[in-house]
């Protein structure tokens with residue numbers, strides 16, 4: 366086990382949590398495994414040699430024991446509508462940074478709003494959506510903006526070759542849908558708008574070698590929370606390749622990602638920002654949206670713990686980090702380029 370600072374991973378035995386534990390070790394941290402199922406935690410600890418500290422989210426004392434002596438906590442247990450509040454509260458009590466991988470729009474917005482004052486007053490960081498959805502798009506949009514401080518529109522187009530979601534993703538989607546009462550959500554006119562109509566289908570001109578693809582427009586992802594939280598942009602639109610959107614809606618939550626032996630999806634994230642008729646673009650490529658979340662979130666933890674965060678408070682990735690420098694550090698997991 367590493368000798369570096371201890372970092373707690375809540376939801377450590379989940380699909381994403383396991384990638385995060387492995388990446389923390391690779392980066393020299395000492396992961397401490399937490400989550401609600403003591404037996405699954407014990408098994409994960411035995412497999413990794415890490416310490417297991419079980420805690421349910423409705424047991425603050427157990428959460429305090431789980432975080433004792435750690436330098437930061439990464440929350441990988443979704444639905445985050447249930448877990449983000451209690452784990453972030455425990456992080457504030459412990460005086461340590463809280464980072465999560467939530468892709469739930471309303472839960473991310475809640476986390477940013479609920480902890481804004483206390484995180485700032487404590488001089489600590491509460492960082493939701495530090496993951497493929499929410500975090501990467503925000504970093505790319507921020508990098509593409511360059512010296513612009515405002516833009517008219519940000520578009521984030523996800524070119525996924527497929528999408529075999531985990532049980533956690535399917536459950537998080539169900540919670541979000543229920544919260545929206547059957548409506549869909551988009552970010553327009555500077556705010557989240559809830560609508561009853563169908564989202565548009567259109568063609569998105571992904572850069573080669575992917576080329577033009579049919580996408581679902583207003584397939585709204587966490588970037589609509591992270592980007593406008595720190596950039597003055599009234600329109601943030603996200604798009605998803607139609608075949609990946611179809612796979613998500615027909616997903617069987619009982620079959621975990623990778624269980625069918627199919628290779629993980631490849632991705633191309635194409636971000637376009639427009640201001641006064643001018644356009645800038647940033648593109649990222651890689652594979653496995655769950656695995657790639659680990660280098661994203663561990664890079665964030667490392668930067669926060671080594672004084673490379675630009676601010677404190679409840680913030681998103683683009684506000685917290687030097688975006689181009691952060692993106693460069695993700696190689697070889699993610700390749701990116703800005704296209705002025």
Ligand SMILES: NC(=O)c1ccc[n+]([C@@H]2O[C@H](COP(=O)([O-])OP(=O)(O)OC[C@H]3O[C@@H](n4cnc5c(N)ncnc54)[C@H](OP(=O)(O)O)[C@@H]3O)[C@@H](O)[C@H]2O)c1
Nearest residue numbers: 376379380381442443467468496497498531532533534537
């Ligand atoms: N933003 C992104 O790009 C991104 C990337 C990766 C993952 N995610 C999100 O992260 C979450 C986890 O994904 P995953 O792939 O790891 O799914 P997973 O393999 O199904 O794991 C889910 C984990 O959350 C735990 N959990 C669920 N509800 C809990 C609760 N109420 N209290 C304590 N623990 C709870 C589960 O524990 P039990 O088994 O005991 O229920 C399990 O450890 C999902 O919401 C997913 O959408 C987002």
